[in-house]
Amino acid sequence: MTAPWEKDPILRVRHLTMRFGGLVAIDNLSFDVGRNDITALIGPNGAGKTTVFNCLTGFYKPTEGMIRMTHADGNEFLLERLDDHVIARQARVARTFQNIRLFGGMTVLENLMVAQHNPLVHASRFAIAGLFGLAGFKRAEREAVERSKHWLEKIDLVDRADDPAADLPYGAQRRLEIARAMCMQPVILCLDEPAAGLNPRESDQLNTLLLDIRKEEQIAILLIEHDMSVVMEISDHIAVLDYGIKISDGTPDFVRSDPHVIAAYLGVEDEEVA
Amino acid sequence: MAQSETSLSARLPSALKDAAIAAFISLALFAFIVGIRTVDDPGKLLLEPRPWLLAGFVGAVFFGRLFLNLFFWSGAHTSEALTSALAPVGQIFERISPWLTPALVVFAITLPFLPFTDRYILDVAIMVMTYIMLGWGLNVVVGLAGLLDLGYVAFYAVGAYSYALVATHFGLSFWVALPLAGLLAALWGIILGFPVLRLRGDYLAIVTLAFGEIIRIVLINWYSLTNGPDGISRIPRPTFFGLELTRRGEPSFHEFFGIPYSPLNRIIFLFYIILVLALITNFVTNRLRRLPLGRAWEALREDEIACRSLGINTRNTKLSAFAIGAMFGGFAGSFFATRQGFISPESFTFIESAIILAIVVLGGMGSQIGVVVASIVMIGGFELFRELEHYRMLMFGLAMVLIMIWRPRGLITSREPSVFLKEKKAVSGELVQEGKG
Ligand SMILES: Nc1ncnc2c1ncn2[C@@H]1O[C@H](COP(=O)(O)OP(=O)(O)O)[C@@H](O)[C@H]1O
Numbered sequence: 001m002t003a004p005w006e007k008d009p010i011l012r013v014r015h016l017t018m019r020f021g022g023l024v025a026i027d028n029l030s031f032d033v034g035r036n037d038i039t040a041l042i043g044p045n046g047a048g049k050t051t052v053f054n055c056l057t058g059f060y061k062p063t064e065g066m067i068r069m070t071h072a073d074g075n076e077f078l079l080e081r082l083d084d085h086v087i088a089r090q091a092r093v094a095r096t097f098q099n100i101r102l103f104g105g106m107t108v109l110e111n112l113m114v115a116q117h118n119p120l121v122h123a124s125r126f127a128i129a130g131l132f133g134l135a136g137f138k139r140a141e142r143e144a145v146e147r148s149k150h151w152l153e154k155i156d157l158v159d160r161a162d163d164p165a166a167d168l169p170y171g172a173q174r175r176l177e178i179a180r181a182m183c184m185q186p187v188i189l190c191l192d193e194p195a196a197g198l199n200p201r202e203s204d205q206l207n208t209l210l211l212d213i214r215k216e217e218q219i220a221i222l223l224i225e226h227d228m229s230v231v232m233e234i235s236d237h238i239a240v241l242d243y244g245i246k247i248s249d250g251t252p253d254f255v256r257s258d259p260h261v262i263a264a265y266l267g268v269e270d271e272e273v274a
Numbered sequence: 275m276a277q278s279e280t281s282l283s284a285r286l287p288s289a290l291k292d293a294a295i296a297a298f299i300s301l302a303l304f305a306f307i308v309g310i311r312t313v314d315d316p317g318k319l320l321l322e323p324r325p326w327l328l329a330g331f332v333g334a335v336f337f338g339r340l341f342l343n344l345f346f347w348s349g350a351h352t353s354e355a356l357t358s359a360l361a362p363v364g365q366i367f368e369r370i371s372p373w374l375t376p377a378l379v380v381f382a383i384t385l386p387f388l389p390f391t392d393r394y395i396l397d398v399a400i401m402v403m404t405y406i407m408l409g410w411g412l413n414v415v416v417g418l419a420g421l422l423d424l425g426y427v428a429f430y431a432v433g434a435y436s437y438a439l440v441a442t443h444f445g446l447s448f449w450v451a452l453p454l455a456g457l458l459a460a461l462w463g464i465i466l467g468f469p470v471l472r473l474r475g476d477y478l479a480i481v482t483l484a485f486g487e488i489i490r491i492v493l494i495n496w497y498s499l500t501n502g503p504d505g506i507s508r509i510p511r512p513t514f515f516g517l518e519l520t521r522r523g524e525p526s527f528h529e530f531f532g533i534p535y536s537p538l539n540r541i542i543f544l545f546y547i548i549l550v551l552a553l554i555t556n557f558v559t560n561r562l563r564r565l566p567l568g569r570a571w572e573a574l575r576e577d578e579i580a581c582r583s584l585g586i587n588t589r590n591t592k593l594s595a596f597a598i599g600a601m602f603g604g605f606a607g608s609f610f611a612t613r614q615g616f617i618s619p620e621s622f623t624f625i626e627s628a629i630i631l632a633i634v635v636l637g638g639m640g641s642q643i644g645v646v647v648a649s650i651v652m653i654g655g656f657e658l659f660r661e662l663e664h665y666r667m668l669m670f671g672l673a674m675v676l677i678m679i680w681r682p683r684g685l686i687t688s689r690e691p692s693v694f695l696k697e698k699k700a701v702s703g704e705l706v707q708e709g710k711g
């Protein structure tokens with residue numbers, strides 16, 4: 001029986017291994033990410049989740065393994081071979097960070113404009129057309145501002161568009177980072193613990209936002225979370241990582257009742273489960 | 275200030291302790307500087323100990339410090355007191371800065387025709403304008419992209435020598451050679467930028483400093499090309515659409531316009547050249563800041579990793595900042611060469627890089643008008659204290675220390691956003707990163 005996400009996955013991770021000296025952060029990890037799914041990667045702290053993201057987005061070169069990305073139009077990318085900015089620009093993988101990385105001294109709007117750097121640079125003909133204020137660039141810039149505004153409305157921050165990003169409250173900064181990633185018009189959005197530090201109401205809003213993004217934009221969302229309960233409601237598919245090893249993979253219902261997962265989360269000895 | 279009310283006797287122990295520490299430090303410092311003197315006895319060198327002089331120095335430090343501790347430094351830190359005392363000045367400064375720009379531009383344009391203007395004032399003004407241009411050029415690298423460059427003088431030198439060499443060897447005019455010199459400097463910006471792409475912070479500063487020195491040493495030693503320490507002389511002067519600004523020029527400016535010859539004409543002409551060059555630098559930089567490229571520079575300064583995650587090629591972005599900053603340095607260098615008529619490696623020492631960087635830091639990193647004010651204050655101040663000769667450097671150092679205590683982020687700290695939705699609000703300097711690269 002094949003799971004639905006294995007039929008036409010956007011991302012196929014195979015035998016991914018990442019070693020730091022003697023430490024094996026990810027050990028022979030394989031999983032698929034469905035094209036229009038919300039996929040969650042969960043596991044206790046230090047399980048290697050962020051390391052998986054860093055491999056996906058080119059910040060780390062994996063020691064072994066393959067990450068194959070297939071766009072809807074059939075274009076293929078082997079992410080383990082590409083540079084980080086190429087992955088973002090061509091493979092259209094967007095990400096957020098566990099410790100928020102906004103451009104704090106720039107305004108909220110500027111943050112979203114930086115995310116549209118590549119189309120804008122192209123329209124400005126590498127600054128030449130922009131320098132002379134040519135019409136083509138003006139139009140591209142207006143579109144970029146419109147797209148920023150669209151996302152600001154979604155995250156409910158239009159009123160703060162001209163304030164410095166560092167002045168926003170924590171929850172708003174998290175949302176802004178997601179909006180910034182979305183301004184890249186990605187095909188897959190990778191979120192590293194987006195619910196960390198949010199209160200229950202903000203957490204609910206986040207879930208609504210993610211479901212909305214999946215529905216409206218028809219993209220894949222890959223989500224890291226160490227708290228299981230957060231992702232159960234919205235995920236279609238969950239992979240569980242512990243000490244770099246995948247211990248479970250399936251629907252939320254399957255994972256919830258998997259004895260390996262319960263053991264990992266409750267700290268029960270493996271022998272007792274097996 | 276609550277501590278100032280505590281009695282003298284209560285403060286005595288801590289004051290004594292502080293004075294003793296200061297005395298000990300001064301003992302360690304002065305032991306070799308004043309405690310021992312070398313005497314040149316024919317044939318050998320003798321050491322003559324001077325314990326009483328040393329004791330005098332250390333005693334002065336001890337009692338001076340004790341006195342200050344007891345009667346002046348009562349409680350609150352002096353630096354904080356200074357900051358709060360001078361805060362209103364800073365606020366006034368921020369408030370008038372929007373009007374400052376047009377006022378300064380009008381002043382600069384009319385300067386040559388103001389009644390008090392003489393040759394000396396024009397010479398100083400040309401020098402100030404040159405440093406403003408250099409400051410604006412370096413501001414691209416340091417202020418916007420956040421890359422600490424201590425070798426900026428290298429590009430100034432490349433521009434000056436490029437113009438001097440093509441003008442003396444191939445007879446190219448200033449106006450043809452100027453863009454060429456800028457392009458060559460930009461090329462060197464990229465060449466020197468490549469090896470330092472992966473370096474950050476202190477390491478970047480050290481390597482760029484070394485580059486500045488390497489260029490100067492190459493200029494000294496490559497005798498066949500650069501004439502070494504003797505320098506290049508008889509560099510052609512710029513012409514006004516082919517008209518020479520000399521008494522016997524063929525054709526000459528004053529005969530063409532039917533005005534009496536005055537040596538001041540040439541100085542005024544030079545002043546306008548550097549004014550236009552500087553304004554172009556400012557215009558281009560301001561324009562670039564609003565373009566994706568300039569925004570990427572600032573984003574790079576804020577967070578390089580986030581930039582990479584957004585698909586920005588940080589290598590090219592850094593190189594473009596180096597290249598454009600170097601290009602402006604090259605333009606300024608050619609101007610310097612044509613103004614002086616003579617250049618030698620001596621004009622391009624590390625102190626030049628340091629002064630330009632000081633102008634940028636003092637003005638407030640990334641602030642264009644801050645660079646103007648800092649140049650006027652620093653270069654003008656240098657001129658004011660010209661009689662004091664080597665104490666000049668001391669005054670300069672002291673002023674820098676005081677200003678950095680008072681406004682650690684420079685004169686103008688707020689950052690103007692490059693784009694806005696409803697209203698343009700300045701970003702407070704405290705939130706802006708200074709860059710780790
Ligand atoms: N750059 C690195 N160098 C060395 N060890 C690392 C590095 N990045 C991550 N690790 C190690 O890999 C393991 C997994 O870390 P991480 O992926 O951050 O876990 P998680 O995100 O699941 O909490 C940890 O033991 C961590 O110390």
Ligand SMILES: [Mg+2]
Nearest residue numbers: 049050051098
């Ligand atoms: Mg993590």
